[in-house]
Amino acid sequence: MRKEQVFSVRGDAELITRAGHLFESAQAEFLCGARDLRTWSQPQARAAIRNRMRATDSTGFTSRKLLSPVALADEEDRAHLRMVQRKGAAVRISSSPMPHETILIDRRVMILAGRHTPTGREYTVTTSQPLVDGVHSLFQAIWDTATDLNTYLHSNAPHLDADGRLILQTLASGLTDASAAKRLGISLRTYRRRVADLMAKLEADSRFQAGLRAGELGIPRKK
Amino acid sequence: MRKEQVFSVRGDAELITRAGHLFESAQAEFLCGARDLRTWSQPQARAAIRNRMRATDSTGFTSRKLLSPVALADEEDRAHLRMVQRKGAAVRISSSPMPHETILIDRRVMILAGRHTPTGREYTVTTSQPLVDGVHSLFQAIWDTATDLNTYLHSNAPHLDADGRLILQTLASGLTDASAAKRLGISLRTYRRRVADLMAKLEADSRFQAGLRAGELGIPRKK
DNA sequence: GAACGCGTGGCAGCTTGCTGCCAGACTGGA
DNA sequence: TCCAGTCTGGCAGCAAGCTGCCACGCGTTC
Known part of the structure; x- marks a missing residue:
C-alpha cells in the first residue's frame, strides 16, 4: 500500500500559487474539459498555456478542449474558441453537462475542480498515475463521441x-x-x-x- | 491545502482485504465502467455486490454497468450480462475502449484500476470528494452517450x-x-x-x- | 461437359416521392 | 369592407425509387 501525491487548494489564487508551475511544465499534451469558458478567469494560467502553445507550435504538442453546448451561448465566447482553434487546439462539444472542470497535463498531472463555495472553488491536484490514467481514458471516451466545434456550429x-x-x-x-x-x-x-x-x-x-x-x-x- | 485520503494496492487479494468493506457499504449507487468482464475474478467482490442487490431490491438502489463492445464477444458473457440486468442493473455499451476499470460507490468512494503488472493489478482507492465528483460527472457523460445493451444487441x-x-x-x-x-x-x-x-x-x-x-x-x- | 449456385445487368411496370400551379380559408391591419 | 400575407389542399406531371423477371457470365461440383 502506497500513499499518493494528492492535495487540494481553495480558490484560483491558491491554485496558481501551488500548481501554476505545472501548467508551464506542459510538454506534450494539455487536455481541458469544462462546462463553459467562465473558469479560467486568472490571466496567469491562460497566459502560461498560450505561451506554451506558441513556443511549441509544430513540435508535437497537442491541446484539446472539451466543452458543453452552453459554452457557445454568446458570440464573444465563440470568437474566443475560434481563436483557440487557430492557435492549433482541437475543440469539441459534448452534449453532457460537464459540471466539473478537468485538466490533464502530459498524462502525468491532473486537476479536478469541485463546487463553487463562498471562499472560492476547490481544486484537487494529483500526480497519481492510476488516477491520471483512469481519468485520461474517461476523457478520451467522451472526446470520441463528442462532435467537432466546426461541424457543431455548422449544423442548425x-x-x-x-x-x-x-x-x-x-x-x-x-x-x-x-x-x-x-x-x-x-x-x-x-x-x-x-x-x-x-x-x-x-x-x-x-x-x-x-x-x-x-x-x-x-x-x-x-x- | 489539505491532504486527501488516497491509497493504492496491488493485486485483487489486497484490494479485497483493504477495500472489501467498501463494496458491502454501498447504500444507494454502484457504478462500474470496464472494458470487459474479465476483471472481477475474485468471487468475494462479486458476491458482495450481488447480495447488496438482492437485499435492496426496490429501495432506490441503482446499479449501472458501462462496458465496451468487446465485453459481448462470447455467449457466456452475454448470458452473464442478461443475468445482471434481471437483477435490476442497467447495462450500457460504449464504443470507447475503456482500458481502466472505474468503480464509484455512493458517490463517495472511487476505485480506479491501473495496468496489469507481474505482481498483479494496481488499484487506487480514494474518498476525496472533488476527485469522486469529477470522475462521477465524466462517467455520467459517457453513460449518456452510450447505448443500452438491449438496443445494442438488437441492432446488427x-x-x-x-x-x-x-x-x-x-x-x-x-x-x-x-x-x-x-x-x-x-x-x-x-x-x-x-x-x-x-x-x-x-x-x-x-x-x-x-x-x-x-x-x-x-x-x-x-x- | 452438364448442372448448379451466385452475382450482375437490362427491361418493364408499378409505387412513391417531389414540386409548380391554382384555388380556397384564415388572420391581421388599413 | 377590402386587401395583403400566410397556410392549406387538390391536381397534374415529372422524377426517383423499388422489384419481379429473364438472360448472361463465372466458378464450383459431379
Missing part, C-alpha cells in the same frame, strides 16, 4: 421547432407519406411540404441524408 | 461489411441512384439491390429510417 439542429420534430418522428416511424399524413391529420401535399422544409433546414439532398443528419444530431433521442 | 450494426459501408457512404453523399451507381462503376439495378439489402439489414422501411439508424449507430463516423 436547435432551429427545429416542435412541428419539425413531429414531422421528424413520423418520418422516423417508416410509414409512407400517405399513411403519415393521415396519421397527422393533414393532407399529403402539406406533409410533403413539411418534409421538404425540414430537408432544407437540414441541408439534405435526399431523405437518407436527412435521416443521417437527424441521427447524428440525436434529435429524436430517448431520455 | 457490426454485421456490415466493407461493401455495405461503401454503399452507405455513397448514400450519405446525397447523390441520386443513377449518379451513385455511375460513381461506383456498377449498374443502377445492382446499386439499388445493394441499397435494398442494406435497408433489410438495418430493418428500415424507408431510406430515411436507414439514414437515421446509420446516424445513430455512427457507422460512417470520422476518426
Whole structure:
C-alpha cells in the first residue's frame, strides 16, 4: 500500500500559487474539459498555456478542449474558441453537462475542480498515475463521441421547432407519406411540404441524408 | 491545502482485504465502467455486490454497468450480462475502449484500476470528494452517450461489411441512384439491390429510417 | 461437359416521392 | 369592407425509387 501525491487548494489564487508551475511544465499534451469558458478567469494560467502553445507550435504538442453546448451561448465566447482553434487546439462539444472542470497535463498531472463555495472553488491536484490514467481514458471516451466545434456550429439542429420534430418522428416511424399524413391529420401535399422544409433546414439532398443528419444530431433521442 | 485520503494496492487479494468493506457499504449507487468482464475474478467482490442487490431490491438502489463492445464477444458473457440486468442493473455499451476499470460507490468512494503488472493489478482507492465528483460527472457523460445493451444487441450494426459501408457512404453523399451507381462503376439495378439489402439489414422501411439508424449507430463516423 | 449456385445487368411496370400551379380559408391591419 | 400575407389542399406531371423477371457470365461440383 502506497500513499499518493494528492492535495487540494481553495480558490484560483491558491491554485496558481501551488500548481501554476505545472501548467508551464506542459510538454506534450494539455487536455481541458469544462462546462463553459467562465473558469479560467486568472490571466496567469491562460497566459502560461498560450505561451506554451506558441513556443511549441509544430513540435508535437497537442491541446484539446472539451466543452458543453452552453459554452457557445454568446458570440464573444465563440470568437474566443475560434481563436483557440487557430492557435492549433482541437475543440469539441459534448452534449453532457460537464459540471466539473478537468485538466490533464502530459498524462502525468491532473486537476479536478469541485463546487463553487463562498471562499472560492476547490481544486484537487494529483500526480497519481492510476488516477491520471483512469481519468485520461474517461476523457478520451467522451472526446470520441463528442462532435467537432466546426461541424457543431455548422449544423442548425436547435432551429427545429416542435412541428419539425413531429414531422421528424413520423418520418422516423417508416410509414409512407400517405399513411403519415393521415396519421397527422393533414393532407399529403402539406406533409410533403413539411418534409421538404425540414430537408432544407437540414441541408439534405435526399431523405437518407436527412435521416443521417437527424441521427447524428440525436434529435429524436430517448431520455 | 489539505491532504486527501488516497491509497493504492496491488493485486485483487489486497484490494479485497483493504477495500472489501467498501463494496458491502454501498447504500444507494454502484457504478462500474470496464472494458470487459474479465476483471472481477475474485468471487468475494462479486458476491458482495450481488447480495447488496438482492437485499435492496426496490429501495432506490441503482446499479449501472458501462462496458465496451468487446465485453459481448462470447455467449457466456452475454448470458452473464442478461443475468445482471434481471437483477435490476442497467447495462450500457460504449464504443470507447475503456482500458481502466472505474468503480464509484455512493458517490463517495472511487476505485480506479491501473495496468496489469507481474505482481498483479494496481488499484487506487480514494474518498476525496472533488476527485469522486469529477470522475462521477465524466462517467455520467459517457453513460449518456452510450447505448443500452438491449438496443445494442438488437441492432446488427457490426454485421456490415466493407461493401455495405461503401454503399452507405455513397448514400450519405446525397447523390441520386443513377449518379451513385455511375460513381461506383456498377449498374443502377445492382446499386439499388445493394441499397435494398442494406435497408433489410438495418430493418428500415424507408431510406430515411436507414439514414437515421446509420446516424445513430455512427457507422460512417470520422476518426 | 452438364448442372448448379451466385452475382450482375437490362427491361418493364408499378409505387412513391417531389414540386409548380391554382384555388380556397384564415388572420391581421388599413 | 377590402386587401395583403400566410397556410392549406387538390391536381397534374415529372422524377426517383423499388422489384419481379429473364438472360448472361463465372466458378464450383459431379
